[in-house]
Amino acid sequence: MMVSIETPVFKGGWLRRCIDSVLQQSSSNWTFSLLWDGGDEQSRRILEELERERHPSISVVFAENRGIARARRFLTEHSRGEFILPLDDDDALPFHTVERFLAVAERKPWASVIRGQRKIVNEDGTVLDTPPWFPFEPRHYLHGMVTDLMNHTQPYLIRRSAYERTTGWEGFQDFGFAGEDCDLYLKLEEVGTIELLNETLYYYRIHPDRASLVLTEHGAYEMWRRLADKSIARIGLPLKRVTEQPPYLYQRLPRPPLTLEMVDFVIVAEDEQSRSHVARLSACLKHAGVGAEAIRSVPKADVHVVHEAVRTGRRPVVCLLDGAIETDGTESLTALLRSMDEQNLDVAGPKLVAGDGSVVWANARFDAAARPIGNANGDAAPQGPSWMNHRFTLFRREVANGVGGLDEGFATLPMAMVDFSLRARQRHFACACVAGVTTSCPEGAAPEDDAELSRLREKWGFYTYLLR
Secondary structure, eight states: OOEEEEEEEOOOTTHHHHHHHHHTOSOOOEEEEEEEESOOHHHHHHHHHHHHHTOTTEEEEEEOOOOHHHHHHHHHHTOOOSEEEEOOTTOBOOTTHHHHHHHHHHHOTTEEEEEEEEEEEOTTOOBOOOOOSSOOSOOOEETTEESOTTOOOSOEEEEHHHHTTSOOOOOBGGGTTBOHHHHHHHHHTTTSEEEEEEEEEEEEEOOTTOHHHHHHHHHHHHHHHHHHHHHHHHHTOOEEEOOSSSSOOEEEOOOOOOOGGGEEEEEEOOSHHHHHHHHHHHHHHHHTTOOGGGEEEESSOOHHHHHHHHHTOOSSEEEEEETTOBOBTBHHHHHHHHHHHHHTOSEEEEEEEOTTSOEEESSOEEOTTOOEEOOSOSSOOTTOOSSOOTTEEEEEHHHHHHHTSOOTTOSSHHHHHHHHHHHHHHTTOOEEEEEEEEEEOOOOOOOOOHHHHHHHHHHHTTOGGGGO
């Protein structure tokens, strides 16, 4: 695995120290790309000398000033490492930064961003005893939206495959294309998770010419407001920001009543029995007025295939349905849609019972070993289920947009839905098992695959409140 270290260059005062900190890394798994962005003459001379050294892992490009976001975009589009590590021209890396980031990235393949700690240094490089300027903790959410947009700083390692699922580095023209880092951070957490690495992996230098002083505090608040509103629109959240400074509060906006015509159906055939029922289930939906274009049949419970079927839909609600579900017409569906309206739910599912009336899934929770348990009792938990069942779940489109859909790192659909539920709950989406709605389905055991459970525990072990 290779890390693309990327530096737009504008100032030369500390550039040599920045370059040396990369050359002295304990790991050789890096490439270093520098773009002279119409900077001062000192920085140009340093880069010309560096270019003459012809280091095989370093590339230098000279260009006219284009602004920080467009400079970062150029560097990322012209680098190839599996990971991207932004480094500013006046800052520096501890000698083990690449090594430590890669170790965590390998252990946590679901992470789109791995964020480390930083130390503040002065112009001479002396570490200052300064409290952190920004929080270093998990992000906070309200109704699916980030409240604490200021909760991010360098250093952060970006997984390129996650970056490529976003629109990339973008900034605000009236701020010299700044704001690109916070904007990308918001987009990256919509396609993967943010992992915290509590180690100092960056030295941030304070000096009279640093860019943040040009932006000003007023400018920072204005950019955060714009980014919050932009993210609400991108995800499709029915929210309005009602405060001016983070942590933001959001007000829910009215939503139109849900109908069957507003649902995309993804019907999964897990086995021969369910495959034989798919045609009957599809015919039942069409008879109720659901258009054929709203029904997608998936021939097997493959997480990637189901994820793509969910992603390609456009209607406001998605219904994930096992082909083996015993249909009662559309009564269960309409009852669930009505409950989603009445209770302002984002994710909902019915109680599932076997042919003999025994509960297959209702009050879903985790046991002491963090194993998903689906039929603890037949009543809905007051605080909502810990996870939703893959056999019959409805969720609003903005939930899938906000959490990035299903994590394809899981091999089985049941466990991928457990993970999807945890990410929905983490983002403060409202989830419920509607105990008053009951649907028959074949009896099935809870997910028990050891590798899948290990991945789930590793991914969510830090968020113990979600696994209770």
